[in-house]
Amino acid sequence: MIVIMHPHATPDDVEQVKERLRQAGLRPYVAQGDERVVIHGHGNPRALDGQQVETLRGVERVVTVSRPYKLASREFRPEPTVVAAGGVPFGGDAIPIIAGPCSVESEAGLLEIAGFLRRAGGAALRGGAFKPRTSPYSFQGLGQEGLRLLALARQVTGLPVVTEVMAPEQVEQVAAYADVLQIGARNMQNFPLLQAVGRTRKPVLLKRGFMATVEEWLLAAEYILAEGNPHVILCERGIRTFETSTRNTLDLNAVAVAKSLTHLPVIVDPSHGTGHREYVIPLARAAVAVGADGLIVEVHPRPDQALSDGNQSLDFAQFQQLVEEVEAVARALGRRLFRHGDEPGRQAARDGTVTGAGREGRAGAGREGRGDGQPGLPRPGEPDVPVGPAAGGAAPSPRRAAAGGGN
Amino acid sequence: MIVIMHPHATPDDVEQVKERLRQAGLRPYVAQGDERVVIHGHGNPRALDGQQVETLRGVERVVTVSRPYKLASREFRPEPTVVAAGGVPFGGDAIPIIAGPCSVESEAGLLEIAGFLRRAGGAALRGGAFKPRTSPYSFQGLGQEGLRLLALARQVTGLPVVTEVMAPEQVEQVAAYADVLQIGARNMQNFPLLQAVGRTRKPVLLKRGFMATVEEWLLAAEYILAEGNPHVILCERGIRTFETSTRNTLDLNAVAVAKSLTHLPVIVDPSHGTGHREYVIPLARAAVAVGADGLIVEVHPRPDQALSDGNQSLDFAQFQQLVEEVEAVARALGRRLFRHGDEPGRQAARDGTVTGAGREGRAGAGREGRGDGQPGLPRPGEPDVPVGPAAGGAAPSPRRAAAGGGN
Amino acid sequence: MIVIMHPHATPDDVEQVKERLRQAGLRPYVAQGDERVVIHGHGNPRALDGQQVETLRGVERVVTVSRPYKLASREFRPEPTVVAAGGVPFGGDAIPIIAGPCSVESEAGLLEIAGFLRRAGGAALRGGAFKPRTSPYSFQGLGQEGLRLLALARQVTGLPVVTEVMAPEQVEQVAAYADVLQIGARNMQNFPLLQAVGRTRKPVLLKRGFMATVEEWLLAAEYILAEGNPHVILCERGIRTFETSTRNTLDLNAVAVAKSLTHLPVIVDPSHGTGHREYVIPLARAAVAVGADGLIVEVHPRPDQALSDGNQSLDFAQFQQLVEEVEAVARALGRRLFRHGDEPGRQAARDGTVTGAGREGRAGAGREGRGDGQPGLPRPGEPDVPVGPAAGGAAPSPRRAAAGGGN
Amino acid sequence: MIVIMHPHATPDDVEQVKERLRQAGLRPYVAQGDERVVIHGHGNPRALDGQQVETLRGVERVVTVSRPYKLASREFRPEPTVVAAGGVPFGGDAIPIIAGPCSVESEAGLLEIAGFLRRAGGAALRGGAFKPRTSPYSFQGLGQEGLRLLALARQVTGLPVVTEVMAPEQVEQVAAYADVLQIGARNMQNFPLLQAVGRTRKPVLLKRGFMATVEEWLLAAEYILAEGNPHVILCERGIRTFETSTRNTLDLNAVAVAKSLTHLPVIVDPSHGTGHREYVIPLARAAVAVGADGLIVEVHPRPDQALSDGNQSLDFAQFQQLVEEVEAVARALGRRLFRHGDEPGRQAARDGTVTGAGREGRAGAGREGRGDGQPGLPRPGEPDVPVGPAAGGAAPSPRRAAAGGGN
DSSP, X not given: OEEEEOTTOOHHHHHHHHHHHHHTTOEEEEEEOSSOEEEEEESOTTSSOXXXXXXXXXXXXXXXXXXXXXXXXXXXXXXXXXXXETTEEESSSEEOEEEEOSBOOOHHHHHHHHXXXXXXXXXXXXXXXXXXXXXXXXXXXXXXHHHHHHHHHHHHHOOOEEEEOOSGGGHHHHHTTOSEEEEOGGGTTOHHHHXXXXXXXXXXXXXXXXXXXXXXXXXXXXXXXXTTOOOEEEEXXXXXXXXXXXXXXXXXXXXXXXXXXXXXXXXXXXXXXXXXHHXXXXXXXXXXXXXXXXXXXXXXXXXXXXXXXXXXXXXXXXXXXXXXXXXXXXXXXXXXXXXXXXXXXXXOSSSEEEOSOSOOSOTTOOOOOOOXXXXXSOOTTOOOOXXXXXXXXXXXXXXXXXXXXXX | OEEEEOTTOOHHXXXXXXXXXXXXXXXXXXXXXXXXXXXXXXXXXXXXXXXXXXXXXXXXXXXXXXXXXXXXXXXXXXXXXXXXXXXXEESSSEEOEEEEOSBOOOHHHHHHHHHHHHHHTOOEEEOBSSOOOSSTTSOOOOTHHHHHHHHHHHHHHOOOEEEEOOSGGGHHHHHTTOSEXXXXXXXXXXXXXXXXXXXXXXXXXXXXXXXXOHHHHHHHHHHHHHTTOOOEEEEEOOBOOSOOSSSSBOOHHHHHHHHHHBXXXXXXXXXXXXXXXXXXXXXXXXXXXXXXXXXXEEBOSSGGGOSSOGGGOBOHHHHHHHHHHHHHHHHHTTOEEOOTTSOTTTSOXXXXXXXXXXXXXXXXXXXXXXXXXXXXXXXXXXXXXXXXXXXXXXXXXXXXXXXHHTO | OEEEEOTTOOHHHXXXXXXXXXXXXXXXXXXXXXXXXXXXXXSOTTSSOHHHHHTSTTEEEEEOOOSSOOTTBTTTOOSOOEEEETTEEESSSEEOEEEEOSBOOOHHHHHHHHHHHHHHTOOEEEOBSSOOOSSTTSOOOOTHHHHHHHHHHHHHHOOOEEEEOOSGGGHXXXXXXXXXXXXXXXXXXXXXXXXXXXXXXXOEEEEOOTTOOHHHHHHHHHHHHHTTOOOEEEEEOOBOOSOOSSSSBOOHHHHHHHHHHBSSOEEEOHHHHHOSHHHHHHHHHHHHHHTOSOEEEEBOSSGGGOSSOGGGOBOHHHHHHHHXXXXXXXXXXXXXXXXXXXXXXXXXXXXXXXXXXXXXXOTTOOOXXXXXXXXXXXXXXXXXXXXXXXXXXXXXXXXXXXXXXXX | OEEEEOTTOOHHHHHHHHHHHHHTTOEEEEEEOSSOEEEEEESOTTSSOHHHHHTSTTEEEEEOOOSSOSTTBTTTOOSOOEEEETTEEESSSEEOEEEEOSBOOOHHHHHHHHXXXXXXXXXXXXXXXXXXXXXXXXXXXXXXXXXXXXXXXXXXXXXXXXXXXXXXXXXXXXXXXXXXXXEOGGGTTOHHXXXXXXXXXSOEEEEOOTTOOHHHHHHHHHHHHHTTOOOXXXXXXXXOOSOOSSSSBOOHHHHHHHHHHBSSOEEEOHHHHHOSHHHHHHXXXXXXXXXXXXXXXXXXXXXXXXXXXXXXXXXXXXXHHHHHHHHHHHHHTTOEEOOTTSOTTTSOSSSEXXXXXSOOSOTTOOOOOOOOOOBSSOOTTOOOOOOOTTSGGGSOXXXXXXXXXXX
């Protein structure tokens, strides 16, 4: 049983609901979102009548969810969630491309890449400062210095920054620099780490573990949501199979499956998914065709000299080709590429989950995009709401505005 | 070493080349294509100088291939092969959709489906007469009666027929009715069966085994090609992984990989690949976006009553949606859907491999399609050839013409 | 519903039961065993009352089985089945080791190996005459000549012969020479082939497909049993996983699972399972420890010169070590190695299924072996029967007797 | 290049070697073991001549290793390492069984289990205080209270305690209570956690990730070793495959492979490996037969009431059967079960790595066990050393002695 509280519910109201759940033998989990509190009562779903709980003070509505994940499910929230990350919306009609080097290597190199991406249609900048490497003797990333360089590249280009966090004790440090906290595939079931990013309000990019089922992936997202952070972007990046002609097997089935089960945005990483530069573009096209809400790709000016993952990095010309081809597929299906500057009135005002947005139903609908809207906690069951002019891009964050001016 | 003989080379010329290869310690494999003979000398590639062999009478050219598969490789034949099956070209710009029920169940049902498909944009009719079933107690297909019904449906609608053959001793029987012989996933390494269909000149639809690597798949194709049948269409239909939310994991990476390694057309079966009706359309879109040369999907007027695979069969409305969405993706990438009747001058005259056809290079090129051309054996290394007016659809087979008139 | 007929039931009795099943809407499958007929009525288990059927003439008893496989299930036959193959019992207390080269290569080589194995504790001789090879250009076996050499080696050493059959049309030819027909992993779901060997009364060694679940494996066995051949030996030989340090992943779990689900004997092939000579002995020990009823291993006098699978073949000294270590494990668990000549009174009289035999329950019981018994069809539900001295080895087949005399 | 320093080398000696490596372009990794320092110079192996480095002050010897893992490799240390954990040696002739409940649930329950295990042949007590659970709503363990109960059970029974640590910031807390820090399968590539336990000197039980190759597993061990903690026990616990009849596929091949590649002890968890109680005993027998150095199994007095993993927990009678059968297999192969109290002169004096111990070579050798020896850092390349009576169990830890007296 999931109890959605009013935005103006008091701590006492919340406490009273928790107590009622406990009396019925349910364990209450409180998710404190940006706008409102959601309480999940775990246990026997028939232990308590939802209508009784709806009469308690401060309760907006009660939802019953049959899936093992609750807050992540379409049953809890039928319409798609749009997560705005550094002003870039994920989950609406517009499809953002996150791009950048595998690892941050140097200031000059990073600025070269970021500047190129800003001009070429990139929506956000990726780059590893802390790198999870299979061998202790491989390059482990520049650490703090890498974070500083990412922030510099954002300042210069206006591109928000996506970077990985590897341990609970790094979360605060990384969150001070990054717009999106990435959880790597190897950490998808690092539960203390999931809880730590769940206690922030930063958008989280949750990569699917290469050994994880879709259900486990959504349960990992639930760990974050259950801590009160609703800003989760899922990312398919390939699973491990017997096939060796690709580094992993990019599982586009999982995108279709996840989109049907969850309201969260789902993006795709064809670079790690295939591990070979030559397959990145066709799989990027396919990812958008299957319904992905974004892409994340590795780009390097001179892939042969990259300190890590050179084999799977696109060079600049290839990235331009990818943008062009992906855009063609997106338009054919009634969506479009997100591009900075194209749509001042459309973008989200600040980071967070945007409601009343997104496409429903079948692709090809050709509907006008509405990637903006009022940020806040998911409003389950609520129909698309009209969005006032005060919302969205009308009030860009100072940082973004300044940065944008620099370009 | 692969020796391509002139179209007019005599049996004596062939014998002389074989003898020369044997003298050098190579084992000769003779592939007797429709137009010419190709001889593969297996063994140490340095045992014999190719230039010496080119001086022998009847030899057109000699090619060296480093991959374990030879005739299937891009090294042997750089440009794409177009396989014409019952007048429908696979591997050119136009993308055909094969559709139909899992099993042939009844005359009325089959004619209902085939008639619908002909109107709705289907290119060929699929349907199982002999069904490989995991349990001996499951419905095993109508057998000979199923073949008869398929031929009847072809006569009425003009759609060529694709159906599975399960054993070497069935090949003659099935080939008497079918336009395309399907080798099912479980039989991908049934080598006597591959050799048996390789001894016909019927187009073969070779499904990837659900536990086969791409290399094994191409080696299975090589078994058919090495027997002299050049008309092979590859079909990705999902691999077996740990993931259980889909019946199999449709591996679109494999399409990109196979297209880079082989000149043979590659199509995709999203019905078996996903096993759930609701995922068939998004994966079909993705298949075309990744570069597939066709689709094969299960369609049933009342999926809930199907004798087999009802869960993954589209109903008629869903098939129409699939056609519409797939067509949009194809056009965005410079290709188009194959539709009977649309292009009288474009289609292949008779079954077989069509040269001088197909797209090269990147998608999105928007080039005019040339899905027709002079049928014959692959002409390795040959540039696109101009195609005379005598070729292609100008001389449809009587059966096709008659059937077409019925629509 | 499974109807077990009396040994003396007439064809009319059988026909009457079939008719009764059909009237109730069930489809009858008749398995004509060596001694009696078993009829499986497929369909709704509640369509017909078993007690009614038991009153029909010629019916011994009726069994209901809930698993998808019927004749293969423990529910149908609780006690272990012993399959006697060329006088060697599989499924009793004694554990036979089948050994030999991957491919039959030459007369001298084969006789050298067979002679060594006879002295060193081998129970039967394996060797491929028809070889399923991934590439059409690899050595495909000596064919008919290989069969002749295997029969010669049997004549000289008395070891029964196990060899692979690859296509339905080869069954008669191979059965004329072999004591056990092997179905290779790639053919586990080659249903026409399973039916063809099911129509013989030769013991069949059914390898698990490297992509097959245990349930699919038992259903493949069911195809053979349902044709009336009860003499099936299952063989685990490794599955395909992501791990690359072994050729396959030998799945000893599957042995424990299969032994709990079926009464058929289960043996293990650690040579194909691991693909590396150095791991064959430890995995052979483990196979016996987990409860396997036999082993099949590749042995070659000079593995480095083998035409196929040299990497995984043991040399003679290693085979002797394997026998010694496996014997130690077997004895620790109350079983023993099968050795020719050791136990004249214990062995089965002729090929076929032996009842009243085998261990039940937990390993380590230290019970006296009873690998002999009265050959015949499974007697479902029957307790261990006392076995008279007339049974078993007392009447060896002439061929075996002659061969045995040669040693 | 790996530089092994003398036990009496000074910090200045170490610094000088590091400087020399840096001059040659190598990156030095210092592993501070219990007795001596080992320095791995990562980079081009030909950058520096090992003989030159051997002349530096404080250097004992230099070793070159070709594998990606260095300190974990057999090349670095040919003889097996024995890790003593709370007085229990892993990696020698004696085979310890770790057993206990999945989760610590209550004081009475835990003491009941621990007392039983001490009497029945258990060597150490397992039990989860912090539980990694797929769902945030599942029982997450008793935490600190669970640790306290485990310590209490140790005090009462003398069994050392194995429990999981899930995050770097928990290491200190868990290490204050546990004798062995367990890294769970989901955390096998949680590199900050590996480094955190590497900075302790507690024995670490490193479970193989269920999607990890053997090489990745050994590289995970290398992360711990490279931080200076040489006390690593590897644990195979099943991998994820397509097969669903077992929860995971216990991969006993990996035990044979790992034993050939690394000197570290390798134990097996058949409970998680199979996920079904009925398969635990046969797979435990097989694990010992393949060469495992120990077992870890789940035991619960009333499995049907367990808060987690009840399906795979043995009851008391089954555990006794397991001990009996495993002991029979061990003895057949020249090893034996570790039992507290049996062998006062044999056990290790204190926790840590024990040299000069263990079996080499083939099983079945029937050699006298020497599970004791002088504790210390690995001595690479050193032959088995004779072990004086002063070593090992002659000076048991007071805790162990006291506890032993209680039984």
